[in-house]
Amino acid sequence: xxxxxxxxxxxxxxxxxxxxxxxxxxxxxxxxxxxxxxxxxxxxxxxxxxxxxxxxxxxxxxxxxxxxxxxxxxxxxxxxxxxxxxxxxxxxxxxxxxxxxxxxxxxxxxxxxxxxxxxxxxxxxxxxxxxxxxxxxxxxxxxxxxxxxxxxxxxxxxxxxxxxxxxxxxxxxxxxxxxxxxxxxxxxxxxxxxxxxxxxxxxxxxxxxxxxxxxxxxxxxxxxxxxxxxxxxxxxxxxxxxxxxxxxxxxxxxxxxxxxxxxxxxxxxxxxxxxxxxxxxxxxxxxxxxxxxxxxxxxxxxxxxxxxxxxxxxxxxxxxxxxxxxxxxxxxxxxxxxxxxxxxxxxxxxxxxxxxxxxxxxxxxxxxxxxxxxxxxxxxxxxxxxx
Numbered sequence: 001x002x003x004x005x006x007x008x009x010x011x012x013x014x015x016x017x018x019x020x021x022x023x024x025x026x027x028x029x030x031x032x033x034x035x036x037x038x039x040x041x042x043x044x045x046x047x048x049x050x051x052x053x054x055x056x057x058x059x060x061x062x063x064x065x066x067x068x069x070x071x072x073x074x075x076x077x078x079x080x081x082x083x084x085x086x087x088x089x090x091x092x093x094x095x096x097x098x099x100x101x102x103x104x105x106x107x108x109x110x111x112x113x114x115x116x117x118x119x120x121x122x123x124x125x126x127x128x129x130x131x132x133x134x135x136x137x138x139x140x141x142x143x144x145x146x147x148x149x150x151x152x153x154x155x156x157x158x159x160x161x162x163x164x165x166x167x168x169x170x171x172x173x174x175x176x177x178x179x180x181x182x183x184x185x186x187x188x189x190x191x192x193x194x195x196x197x198x199x200x201x202x203x204x205x206x207x208x209x210x211x212x213x214x215x216x217x218x219x220x221x222x223x224x225x226x227x228x229x230x231x232x233x234x235x236x237x238x239x240x241x242x243x244x245x246x247x248x249x250x251x252x253x254x255x256x257x258x259x260x261x262x263x264x265x266x267x268x269x270x271x272x273x274x275x276x277x278x279x280x281x282x283x284x285x286x287x288x289x290x291x292x293x294x295x296x297x298x299x300x301x302x303x304x305x306x307x308x309x310x311x312x313x314x315x316x317x318x319x320x321x322x323x324x325x326x327x328x329x330x331x332x333x334x335x336x337x338x339x340x341x342x343x344x345x346x347x348x349x350x351x352x353x354x355x356x357x358x359x360x361x362x363x364x365x366x367x368x369x370x371x372x373x374x375x376x377x378x379x380x381x382x383x384x385x386x387x
Contacts, residue, residue, distance in 0.1 A: 005033035023051035034060025076133030132194035171210035318385035
């Protein structure tokens with residue numbers, strides 16, 4: 001029911017569990033010594049249930065390194081159990097010692113990012129709760145030798161806590177609420193909501209965290225022939241704004257709109273904007289995300305296809321001064337552009353209503369010759385002939 005350490009070092013091995021039934025904050029008393037769990041399946045299981053308070057898990061590494069994990073929890077509901085373990089990674093390279101179910105430790109470019117991550121993983125698992133408790137604070141203790149190893153490129157003052165988000169299968173949750181104390185070798189996280197209490201944790205460098213990915217980015221063609229563009233992020237760090245870009249061929253991109261980012265937050269963010277004029281045929285979309293320092297990254301590409309339905313008729317053609325454009329089955333027309341034979345815009349006509357079916361064009365002051373008509377930037381008629 002309780003444990004008092006007076007110089008003892010308990011070493012849990014072979015996938016064993018040390019179970020603590022007492023829910024009191026002083027159920028484990030450490031005068032000296034600690035508990036070693038060097039392996040992801042060697043666990044301290046503490047049946048905390050709905051108890052509240054500040055708890056210390058006396059983790060250690062070897063007989064000389066004490067690295068306690070300290071947390072303050074709310075009640076939660078249900079007879080839940082917390083499990084804890086931690087282990088050092090092999091030869092500084094985290095990618096060689098990944099917990100089960102985590103595919104890599106790569107950065108956004110696909111390169112091994114182990115050099116920017118402290119040489120240790122922690123597991124914090126809350127099982128059996130109907131509603132998991134929040135943690136108002138969570139404190140990691142780290143070992144100097146695990147960030148000072150020559151193969152690492154870590155600036156200690158830039159360490160933050162980062163967790164693996166199992167719901168979206170990436171390391172996309174890093175904790176901008178982290179505060180590092182380089183004198184005491186502590187990283188403190190505050191305000192951790194129950195919904196974000198995922199199992200696996202590490203400490204990474206704030207300007208080189210393990211890869212951050214969008215939760216989603218979608219382009220949806222609506223019945224009114226406009227496109228809804230929606231995306232969501234699990235958390236954000238120094239996110240200034242997004243530029244939404246569009247393309248008719250997937251190679252040449254143009255600006256659609258700008259959307260303000262959320263800056264730095266560990267809360268899920270959702271965004272929505274709209275393209276009122278997709279191209280006829282396939283329209284491609286992507287996000288260009290800018291940080292405060294003007295560095296940027298691109299999202300994956302999404303596309304929609306607007307069928308080339310409808311017809312266009314010009315009467316008369318050829319004509320002398322004016323002609324009438326009749327649109328059938330083509331909606332959401334905002335502008336008509338007239339090009340001459342060498343591709344120069346010579347006339348732009350605003351359409352009063354997207355559903356307008358008849359549009360009169362006046363060529364009185366224009367030279368005789370062949371012209372081309374575009375609607376919303378897409379060629380609809382090959383030739384208009386003024387005599």
